[in-house]
Every structure is written in structure tokens, then in C-alpha cells.
Amino acid sequence: MSDLNKLSLAEARDALRNGDVTSVELTEACLKAIDAADVLNAFVHKTPEIALERAKAADERIKAGDAPAMCGLPIGIKDLFCTKGVPSQAASKILDGFKPEYESTVSQQLADAGAVMLGKLNMDEFAMGSSNETSVYGNAVNPWRRGNDDAQLTPGGSSGGSASAVAADLCLAATGTDTGGSIRQPAAFTGITGIKPTYGRCSRWGIVAFASSLDQAGPMTKKVRDAAIMLEAMCGHDPKDSTSAELAVPNFEAMLTGDIKGKKIGIPKEYRMDGMPAEIEKLWADGAEMLKAAGAEIVDISLPHTKYALPAYYVIAPAEASSNLARYDGVRYGRRAQLAQGDGITEMYEKTRAEGFGHEVQRRVMVGTYVLSAGFYDAYYNRARKVRTLIKKDFEDVFAAGVDAILTPATPSAAFGLGEMTEADPVQMYLNDVFTVTVNLAGLPGISVPAGLDGQGLPLGLQLIGRPWEEGDLLNTAYALENAAGFVAKPGKWW
Template sequence: MSDLTRLTIAEARDRLRAKELTSVELTEACLGAIEAAGPLNAVSAGTPEKAREMAAAADARLAAEGDAAPSLCGIPLGIKDLFCTEGVASQAASNILSDFKPQYESTVTQRLWDRGAVMVGKLNMDEFAMGSSNETSCYGPVVNPWRAKGSNRDLTPGGSSGGSAAAVAADLCLGATGTDTGGSIRQPAAFTGIVGVKPTYGRCSRWGIVAFASSLDQAGPMAKTVRDAAIMLEGMAGFDPKDSTSAELAVPDFEAMLTGDIRGKRIGLPAEYRMEGMPADIEALWAKGADMLRDAGAEIIDISLPHTKYALPAYYVIAPAEASSNLARYDGVRFGRRAALGAGDGITDLYEKSRAEGFGSEVQRRVMMGAFVLSAGYYDAYYLRAQKVRTLIKRDFEQAFEKVDAILTPATPSAAFGLGEMADADPVKMYLNDVFTVTVNLAGLPGVSVPAGIDHDGLPLGLQLIGKPWGEAEMLDIAYAMERAAGFDARPDRWW
């Protein structure tokens, strides 16, 4: 594998502008890495011809514009399969969308291509973004490039953006898009030792992204460093009149605002995140993170988010409810796979057979849960009550941010676990992986996972920073200071 693929976005940008390498060379290096990384199963659809065309166009633009070219010009990126990309398979990792090739481009990917970025492939994920281990995909599970010391066991890269996380961690691309509904950017980022940003709800357009839970979904960048994530976020964000939830706000130059000077910043540590049975490695890393920020000049303050314990149950009422509504369109008539009918079958048989064949078991489970909580007689008891809890959780954060500038928590309750380890267990055990992340989606806040240490098995661990609404710049600056203090530079050994 070429060392070019190990470059960060910022390093590659500077070398491209200095004419020390070309986008074509960089893209070919990534395409070679993808070809050699079959065992990871991170790429669901390679796009080598499209990548070469885009790279050649980027080189021409760099030659014409020089340093005035956008920061992402010529940078090879991977795109999560949830984003619609014109003429390229966009299946949301589901059989019900087999052979779907959109004739349009999602707003986020169009913004990236307008800035000269290069698409090297679509990336594997959990079906319809429903999962925490990337084991629900119709393409099969993604394998984490990291392995525990002395073990050959395949580990999960996390989910649902597991293909994006694995591709960035294994140097198959320089950055990748992800989506985060309950932690699906931050959890896989923590499991693979990279940076993942979930922006404020409304910062990035949802138009052209296959919907899971519309009030929770948000696109964001996954990259090797905080600086790279800042560069990508600026390229992805912006107002979109096609998305009614898109915020008409100016997009800051997030990279320019990375100073690392956090003297006087107040960082909150929520008491409710000290979960019973938390692994010692996670507890120690959280304390170490607080010390690093304190040493950088920040003030550490104990805070309370009293409704945190209700976040998971509320999330797993609201998200399936919205999913059941969004996925109703896949009925074998308007969208998606159509089942073959037998003699005497009617329209109801068509609906039932098409959805049974097209949806995997986890998606079926969540659709049924969602239909149940929205049904007559249960709506008030479940869905309406969950929305009230959501309001209380949002209020907790509003009150906390009157005292602090950001909140520090663990990103996950453990390091990466083995593929298949939870597959046959109670699904609630899998849902518990989202315990530190779902509150951020329920409140619509920005969050970032930063790699900050290694556990006793040699696997990466991440810390999460939660920022104020529209406060990505301040949040990323604190993350930048923590990244520099942590000095995390570990990489997975190449076994694939």
C-alpha cells in the first residue's frame, strides 16, 4: 500500500497545491488500497472510473486556480451508502433497494463535488442505518481493521457508519461521509481510532440521504484528525432550500478557528454518565481527558443532566416510530423491490411479500416497534410521552450550557467487540452501545468523538465532546486541544 494513502486531508491539500503530487496519483493509491482491502468489506460499490475522471478534473482545476482552489479539491473521499449519488448504486445496504441508481445527487455530496473532491466508492453500513455493529447490512458485515493484542478475531467497526470508519482507519480514503441518528458517526469513530463529528441538527442538508428517523438524522464527516474533520464539515454544511429543516446560517471557516487555546473554557462532567459497571479503561480515560483539558487551561465543572436515564428508552420509541413512517414507502409499488406473486395473490400480498423479502430482521423489528407505538391506544402512552422526555433532556442541556462551554463524556461504554458477539443476544444489549450518544441527537446538539487512548487489549478508545447549538467551531477547537494533548498516533497493524 502506498504511503500516499496515509496522508491527512490537510497534508494532501498542501502537497497538491505545492505540485508535489497530483490528485490522479493520490486517487490511484486509494483505489489500490481498496482493491487490496477485500477482507474488510468496507466498500459496497467501487467507483474507479468515476474517481479517475474526477481526479483528472481536480488536477486541471488545481493547475488553473492554485492556492485559491477549495481545500477539498483533489481529495479522495468515501461516501456512505445512505447518500444518493447520481448513477451509482445507493442501496442503504438493503435488499429492498437493490439495483437502485439515483438520477440525482444528494445535497451534501454535490457540495463536496463542487469543491473538487473525488469519490472513490460507496461505503458499507447497517441496513437503513439501523445498527451499532454493521452486521445488518445486505452486503455482509464490515470488519474493523483493528485487532486485539494476540488475537485474530474479527471485531466490529461499530455502526451504522462502520464502512466509513473502517475505510478511513485502514487508509482506503482520506475522509468519508457518515450519518448519525443516535451515535452512528461517533461510536464507529471511537471503535476505529478516528475523529467523527455529528453537527447540530440542520447544519447539513438531509436532502438526498435515505431517511431513517427524520428528526434525528444528521450527516457529518469522519476523518483522521480534528483539522481534517473541520475541513470536511465546512465543505458539507450549508443552507439548502430543498430541506425544510436546514438552517439558514452562515458556515464558519472551521479550520481557521482551530487555535488550541482553551484557557478559561469551562468543561462539564455529567454525573449521570458514570454508569454502573463501566469498564476501568473507560473510567480512566475519562479522568485522563479531564486532566488533559485542565492542563490546557480549561476549568472542569461537575454538572447534572438528570433526565439522562430516560434517553435510551425515549430514543428507542421515537426513532422506530419515525422509521416505520419513513419506510412505509417501500411497498413494492412506489419504491424498491417487488416480490413475485402467486396465483390469487392481491395487493396486500404484494406489500407483505415485498417488505418481508426486502427488509432484514433488525429493520423489520424496528418497523414493527414503531408501528406499535404509533397505533391507536398506545400513541399517548409511548410516543407522546417519549417526546415529552425529549423536551426535558433538551432543557437539561440548556441549563448546563448556562454554566459550561462544552461537555466531556466517554464516547462508548466499551472498546470494539467481536463480530457475532451480540448478534444472537437480546437486541437491547446492542442498543445499550448508544447510551452516551443518543442524548445529543434527542437534543439536536453537535458532538465529536476524538481518539484519546488504548485499552488493555490494544484497541482504540474515544472521548466525546458535546457543544452548544451551532457551536461546532468552539467544540472542534476544544477537541483540537484534547487531540494534541492525547497525542494519539496508533494505527492498526495491516493484516488484510
Template sequence: MTDLTKLTLAQARDGLRAKDFTAPELTEAYLAAIDAADALNAFVHKTPEIARRQAGFAQTRLDMGMSPDLCGIPMGIKDLFCTTGVPSQAASRILDGFRPPYDSTVTELLHKQGAVMLGKLNMDEFAMGSSNETSTYGNAVNPWRRQDDATPLTPGGSSGGSAAAVAANLCAAATGTDTGGSIRQPAAFTGIVGIKPTYGRVSRWGIIAFASSLDQAGPMTKDVRDAAILLRAMSGHDSKDSTSADLPVPDFEAMLTGDIRGKVIGIPREYRMDGMPEEIEALWHRGAEMLRAAGAEIRDISLPHTKYALPAYYVIAPAEASSNLARYDGVRFGRRARLAQGDGITEMYEKTRAEGFGPEVQRRIMVGTYVLSAGFYDAYYNRARRVRALIKRDFDQVFADGIDAILTPATPSAAFGLGEMANADPVQMYLNDVFTVTVNLAGLPGISVPAGLDARGLPLGLQLIGRPWEEGDLLNVAHSLERAAGFVAKPDRWW
């Protein structure tokens, strides 16, 4: 039998339906792979008992001819998603011991489809980070290595565990969340596909919040077809989420024709930034030529407010984080600090938060509290909101002018070494989001597709940005780019 863990989600689905193997056999193959990959630190809460039970139930459904797309498919769940009775800590000490008595809407939908949960995946604490180095579980490690160099590399963040697990064939697919690029950047760093859908397409209920107006869950998969299959399963209106859109969910997989003749692809001139590595520039140009060869028209466009996106994002996101994270106080659930005699409620709050939140989370809470404080609210937060409206207007204008999708780099570099930015100005780390944050600010769908390798053998990704609610068209353009790029490289096994 071939190595079942190397199958795509679609191949595994079809193999289960054809009875080439069973759901328990597929699950056992992944459980063995996970146990052999502790060096990657991707899975932080393994759930083999749950996986075996769900695989058995899925096989019963398959035997009865009831086989939704995800029936029997082993998946990893980012630690940000609440899962009944399973630790859901958002990679933070402050949620140590929290086992929710409920499932997030997304995980509930996956269970109903028959998906098998292999465990919870590593991430940056409260999804705040671009390298998976802020996790209470320790660093997740990229399965890729530079040529002739054993330096451990970041898998990106915040969905670093999800990206590493999919790239290393530890699960058929994984869930991720994206607040400023946390699906697309790690997907690019690990040579997989990651899509952030339109804000409101996927329910946020039961997903531990970072910045509520920016957070959106999405799939991280081995290829575009798998992303289409998983996105359909994750999507849908949810009355428990006031921002959830009551719109029909198309069959995204059926829309993957690969025919993009007549489509107009925009190339934003503002994304050509000073200091961009030549490899990134060359890949971007090559991607545009691939789409042109497939029949698309390539057109230069302008998104004039792009240069204000990062500063606006790093005002809005911390402001919303400071509000969302105020609920973690040691009173109702999670960690509570040991108190000295005479300590009151204020001391309990202060000590619990000082112990429970890591340095990056503390930094963003302080920034957020500052920009929301009296005297600074208008100067920072309201001004950032106005900039956000201008950024959205830029996209609305280019789409109104006939652009179907926008092509950009996904990241400003390939994966960097763990610890290489430890002593750098935090702003240097934040610059990893330079190509992705605009998509969150405007609420648009965006996808990262692996498109090449750099000079040291590391994967590089290209990003496509689509019209709101038109993920099907976006996935089809991505499918065409994926076929043209022909990216089949895999990391050499060292773990």
C-alpha cells in the first residue's frame, strides 16, 4: 500500500469511497506519522482516542454509502478553536487547563461531515505573531531546511503548527485563522496552500478572539482542490455569530475548471517596495506571465493607500485585542495566580495577567489600551479606522474597473531561522505582514499558492486577492496558477 499520508484530501476521499483502504487504516497512518514527528512540535495536544473513535464511526457511514467529502479524513485543529473536552489554550499560559464544554461552529461542522480530529496544533499565543515563537508550547519548526544548513526555520505564524503539520504530511488538512496574514504567510513559508475567505464567510463562534473585525478562519491544505473542498465544509451562516453572512455556499470544487481566459488580473504598483528581494520580484513577474499564458489579461493597477496599511493594522488589531483579552482575569476559567495574604481582586488581576500573558501579547495589549485611551482615541484609533475605509475603497474601485483578481507576493522573503529576529525591533517582525494585512482590513478573500523555490531551496508563495464572496472564482484562478507553476517539491525528511 502506498504511504497514505502522502495523499491529498481529495485522493484520500476518493480512496475511502472506492474502499482502497479504510478510515481506521488512514487514521493509524497519520497517528504513527505524528508520533514520529515530535521534533516539529506541530501537534501540542494529541487526541488518538478521539481520532480512533471518530474513524470507526466514519467507516460505518462509508460502509452505508453515506460519504460526505470529509468522511474519514484525518485533520489537525489549530489550538484557537474550542473543542469539547480537549485543551483549547490559544497557546497561552493564561488558559492553562481550559477544556471547553462545547465545540466551535467550525469544528462542529467538520465533525458532522465525518472528519477525524488527530489533535490540536501549535500557534503563536492568541494568534499574535508571524513566526510561532510566542507559543507557551515552544516553537513549531518548519519541516523545510535550507540547502546544506541544519538551522531550524520558522513555519510562519500564527498558524505555524497547522502549516508544519500539512507540509510534513502529519494530517490531510488543517484549520487556520488569519487576522493579518496568519494563514497565507505560513502557507507560503511551508509550500502549501492557505486561503483566508471573505470576512463573514466562516463562523467565528467558538474561536478564541484576537481582533474581532479582522479574524477569519480558513483551510490550510496540500493543494487548491483540497482548499476548495475544506472551505465548503467550513462555510455557512451561523446565527451565533453576528458577523456571519447569510449567503449560499457554492460548490467550490465544481468551480475549478482551470479556464481563466478573459479574466483580468491586476498587478498593484504599490506592492513593488524598496528592498524587495530579487527572487520575490522575479517570482511575481513569472506568476503574471503564467496567468497571461493561461489566457488572462494582466493590467497594472493602483492601490494608493497601501503604504498606510501596516500602521493602521497595528493600531486596530491591538485595540481590539486589548478589549477581547480583558476577559482573562483569573476569575472564571483558566489560570489564577497564587495570591499573598492581603491581596485583593486588583492584585489577582495583575498577577494572573503578568504570569499568564507572554511578552508579545502584553506588548499588544498595552499598545491597544494606549490608542483607546482618552486623548488618543481620535488621534490613533479613529484615524486608523478612516485609513481602513480608504484601503477598502481602493479595492472597491479596482474591482469596479473590471479587475477579477489581484496578484502579489505572499511574503517579503522565504522562511527565516528561529531566533534570527529575537533581538530585532518588533516592527521588523511585523513587516512580514506587509503584503497580507490589506486583505484583512478590506475583508476580502486571499489565497497563497506555492509557486517556486528560492536559491537555497525554500518555498516561495504568490498571493491572489479576490472579489468579496467570490472565493469560487479566486480558487479557480489559483488552480490555474498552481497548474502552471507545477510546484511539487517536498521537504527532505530529517525529523
């Protein structure tokens, strides 16, 4: 079999079980592809020795006949997940040299299932960003290009390295995290599938925190079936994470029947934004028609507090970030600034943080500290929490009325060029999250599925939002949408 790195998880799993290929062969094909794709800057810490060691162990396990679905499958791990003995920097200078003595619960569960870690993937610093331009490693690059234009495009953020690596077939799948759209937006920008599960479905233990009430890990894969296979391995109750749900994890793949007859799909009128590109509008309408043709009932719904979601998110997330990032002080681990004679502890804190944190992280920490300060706590933070409750109730009301899933665009545009969104106006960048942040505020599962190309040949995604804890049902609706859309485009290889 040639081009082994181009296989999906499901195809590779079946080939491994049939004895057509070994995990070592799959892993070597991916390692070769990674080494030939440095220009994409997707993998930032390569771990070939660990990968080959795990691949050999996986082959033994498959031979013995007791291998779970993920056994032997080569994947990438976002740099936000702590991996024992391997640099885990959250793409920040302040964690320079940090090699954890422990493994995050999600990456441990994948390792226990026999998955092969190829290395750590690029991302926005501390997961703060929508374009992978805030990373200490430099920009990750989207393998897609506009027509015949050579301009480098963003793979989205913050899981930009994960999206780029999966789209360019450097790994079969990757882990991502989603605080306000950081799995779904890059998945849409690169023509892959990405699911953010219900808050609490995957353990957050050992994942470097950004905003603790919003962060959630999930898989980024080539197909919906792959997302179902990988999500099952990542989920499960973890006593080390107090927000982890003590719920049984279903066999998500077994729920992919593609039958959505009689399902009610809601179309929220509030997501029809002023100035939405005609291509996004058309894709959304086409998606609704595809689901209708598959037997679903399309209903108009209202989520009245949607317009307050972005402002509420950009109060709550920075507030939680400012608390979480207070631990980076140069004392216990990571980077410490060079101190002048006579400098005390205050100077050490100030110099370490000024050197260690990038501009976007500094901006969000300052915003967060401001909204939590004594005179502004009620005016900003408490008010944003109340708005969040109203947004959550909007969704609860819609689901109580019998709606099974909600269909929206995943992003307000296709991938834009690196450097096109200027540092001068961060709000423009924040608007990229307009369709995704409500899902995090309400703690719901959401999935992005590639559904078409824009006029310049770039992928566009549609988002489905599901009921809490019903990822299986959501994946099945996404599977029906994927089948109807028939998206098979791949980026032309230029790297």
C-alpha cells in the first residue's frame, strides 16, 4: 500500500486488523511526511523514537488480538497537552524548557489505547488566538492556497498546527482544544472534521489551562467516522478533574447509521449576520437542503441572546486566563528572566512575564485583571456571567421544544492570509469566533464538517450544535451531512 499517511483512521485501523500493513509502516510513512513538510511548521517537537517504540508495541498487541480501535494509529498531540518527558510549552516562551513529569489524562488514554504519538503540534500561545500567529514557534501554515496565489494562509487557531497536520496528511488525526472555537474554526479553514464535546466529557487534567469553564479537548480528523473512533478513546470520567462527568462513554462509531429521518434541525435567525459573504449564506442554505433531503425536518428557531455572546466571552475568558496564568512567575518551572543586581521578587515577576508572554496573552491577562478588579467586577464579570446563563437558557428552550441539532456556518469566511488581520485591531480577529463561542458558553457539543469550496478553491465548513451529552446523535447527523456534501477535495501539494 502506498501513501499510507493519506489513510483515514478507520481505513488504517481496518488495514492493520487485516494484516495489510503494520503500525511501524504507517508511522514511518507519517514521519517521512512530517520531515518533508517543515515549511508548514505544524510539528514543533518531533518524537520519532517514542513513535516507533509505540508502533512496535502496537503491532505486538494487534498480533495478540486484544487491540482497541486506536491501537497502532499515528496521531499528533497539540502542544497544550502535557506529555511526560517531552517539551510541553503551550507555544509560549514562558514555558521554555518545561518537560512535565506526568502525562495529561487525554494523551494517557490515547496511549493506553495504543495510539502512536508522532510529536507535538503548533498552536496559538496558551490557545489565545484564531490564526496561529501568536506562537513562540512562529506561524503554522495552511496547506491550502487560493487559486494560483502563493500567499501563505492561516490554518486557523488556536489548534492551527493540528489542523494543518491532518489536512496535509502528516498524521492520521490530532488532538485539539476548544475554548471559543479553537477546534471547529481551524477544521473549517483546512477542510477537515473537528468536534468539541460537551464540557466535562473529556478530562482537562494535564492540559495547560486557558479558561477553565470553557476549555474542552476533542479530536481533529479527516472524516466524521474517525472523529467518532478517536473521541471514544479520549472520553471518560477522571477523578483528577472535578468537572469531568461520571457518565458511560457510548460506542460512538456504532451510532453512525446516517439515518436522520424525523430529526428536527434548527436554523437560528440570529446567525444571519450583516455583511455575511454570499458564499457562506449559500453554503448554509445548501446544508439545510441536504439535511432535509436526508429526511430531517428544518425549522426556524430563535436564540435571542446570541448578539451578546462575543462580548460576554471576551470578558469571561480573559478573566479566567488572568487567574490561570498567575502561576507563571519564574519561580518553580519554565523561564526566569535575567535579573540585575539589587532586583527583588517583584522585578523578577515583572521581567519574567514581560519577556515570557507574547502581546496577545499580555492583552488578555490585562483585560481579565481589569474586569476582575474591585470597581469593575459587577459591571463586567458578573454581568457577563448573567448573560452566559441567558445564552445557555436559549439553547435549553430550543432543545426542550424538540429540536435535535442546530445548523450554522462554522466561520464567517474562508481562511485568510497570514498577516492580513493586523495587530492594530484585535477586535477584527475576535470576530472570527462569532459562530462558535455560544457553544462554549453553553457547554454544548459542536462539530465542524467540511461542506464545500469558496470561489478561490478554499474549504468552507458547516457547524452542527447538539444536545448536551448526545455526541453520538450529533456525530450521526454530521455523518449524514458529510455523506450528502460529498466533500473530497484535498490541498494541492506545494510544500
